[in-house]
Amino acid sequence: MKEPLLKGPAAEEALRNYFLSIGFYTARGCKFKFNNFDVTDIDLFLYGKSSSLNRERINVDIKNKRTPQALERIFWAKGLQQTLQFEGCIVATNDTRPDVREFGLQNKVSVLDGRFLSRLVKSNRSHLDRINEEELLDELDRASLGKLGGDWRGRYEKAKTRLVTSLNFDGANAWLNDIHYYFAEIAKGNHSPTAWRITYVSIAQLAICLDFILREHVTAEHDQRYRLLDEGFRYGAAGRSLATKVGKMASSLVSTVVSDPELGRTLEHEILRQAEELKADILAEYFSKAAVQSSLFDLAKFFDVNAYAREVPPASTLPSQALSIIGVLADFFEIDRKQILK
Structure with missing residues (x-):
């Protein structure tokens, strides 16, 4: 019997399965390097095709902790998006404060808050039959x-x-x-x-x-x-x-x-x-x-x-x-x- 995932990886897998279910290609834990330096890990990389001409690359920052520091994560995710010249970024957090979503909207960062995550865990979309x-x-x-x-x-x-x-x-x-x-x-x-x-x-x-x-x-x-x-x-x-x-x-x-x-x-x-x-x-x-x-x-x-x-x-x-x-x-x-x- 396989051991259950820890809280952080479990949230990453649930979100990965969700984005797979709506048509994205995904990869978990992609390292961003500059020369020989490990800069950061991207929790979830999304690649989408919205039309024959348009593609989306999106970095997803996922924090499922007691103190998620959601506002700081919005800064970080947005900065990483701009550095990588991606088309979008998302912050997924267990924080439920309305101010977090509002701050994300003002900075063009999609925020998946604690309410969304709690619903997602109960949804079939987060439980695909795959390793x-x-x-x-x-x-x-x-x-x-x-x-x-x-x-x-x-x-x-x-x-x-x-x-x-x-x-x-x-x-x-x-x-x-x-x-x-x-x-x-x-x-x-x-x-x-x-x-x-x-x-x-x-x-x-x-x-x-x-x-x-x-x-x-x-x-x-x-x-x-x-x-x-x-x-x-x-x-x-x-x-x-x-x-x-x-x-x-x-x-x-x-x-x-x-x-x-x-x-x-x-x-x-x-x-x-x-x-x-x-x-x-x-x-x-x-x-x-x-x-x-x-x-x-x-x-x-x-x-x-x-x-x-x-x-x-x-x-x-x-x-x-x-x-x-x-x-x-x-x-x-x-x-x-x-x-x-x-």
Whole structure:
């Protein structure tokens, strides 16, 4: 029998389930880092799609304590929203004073007060049939023997951080690296439920990232989206121009210490050659399709639901649209689909 959650995590799970039930993608406990500093944890990260053109990123601050300090939390949540350039923020507190809601309204901060929380706890919306975040973290620790066998929990924590600060091609390529790692584990025979959980989580996060990138290119032609994706997967957020610049800088540095000018030019060409040989066209062709682009948000929520399911379905049992993205990723990583879809 699982142990009940402590008061704070229980409130976070209840609110997470509520926001899931009304259509958001959610992530709990996302760390916000600046350089090498841990600035703060975001209790709940929300990502919503209100139309084909509009996306919402919302930081939720949750305090379910005897002294919630609600007014201070409004200041904090608003400041964090502005720092992250999110579209909104929410403070959830067990404080019931009307002044708290009024102060929130004046500062464009949505406040979910104690009355709302007490009703929510009794509602079916706060009790979805899924594992909670603590159970997932415990599974990831056990599956990889902590840091001894790949540190799956550490990889997952870093991935959640990217939801806050790296919804760009640098983030997308980092998620691709994570998915490649988990696919390789599965291809070697690790078809455990936990391996599929973390794989589904990573695919969901990649889909959110690509949905955010492509939101501004909904009306673009297919060829334009293809070129955008192809360059982004090859060269990252800064594009080909920065890769070329870095190559020239590296070539110049080599030339200052080695008398052979050909060595510097070889290094410059090698940097660009490796990027050109990446099979980014496979991903660009797939994700540039209008039907795929429009379904990314729903796919992210689908994979997230299955990642947190009590009984994790193997990939071979998923519907065709979910299978297609797994197949395309396997092709990109040059991993036999049959090894993944057993």
